[in-house]
Amino acid sequence: MNKKTLCSLIFIALFVFPITINADFERLDFSETIESLNIIIGIFVYIFNAIAFMMIAKKTNTEPAWLAWVPIANIYLISKIARAHWWPVLSSIIMIPAIIIGLVTGNIGIIIVGILTGLFLAITVIVWEWKVFVRMGYPGWWVLSFFTPMIGPYIFVFLLMVVALKSNSESDIHNNKMVDTEK
16 A cells, blocks of 8 residues: 555545535434544544554564554553553553442542553653654654644644654665664
8 A cells, every 4th residue: 555545545534434424414413423423533543543553663673563453552562662661551450440440349549549550651651652753753742742632633643644654765664773762
């Protein structure tokens, strides 16, 4: 698949496809339409995020690149691309059960532990993604685009695809001469 085809697919997925789904909005309840669009757009954002990280993993010779498609395991892949320690991924093992147990038992302390663990993981992933952008030769602050109200995830995925589609010379890709973040 060439770059023009991939960019066309991104445009269709993010802009044209949701409009055609929403074309029948008169027959649906407006809240159901918004909910459906959010789910569909969320799926597309996840897919393009996975494609981008898989392409970046291949360019940096980080294996296994297919982990970009697996929830939680994709965080491990990001840590490997960023050349960072992977152990913060283990916090997700604490976070998810802590929130569920806290909600079931009504124990606010356990819920807070789960939320704080999730916050730690989120900050760690932001730092790793910053390092990925820098390693690929782009400004690290691009990762902060995610926090733009309402359109942040779309901007982030677009910038991630720009990084993934970056044409490196063959020698840079095979010799792994990306910008070294460990200096």
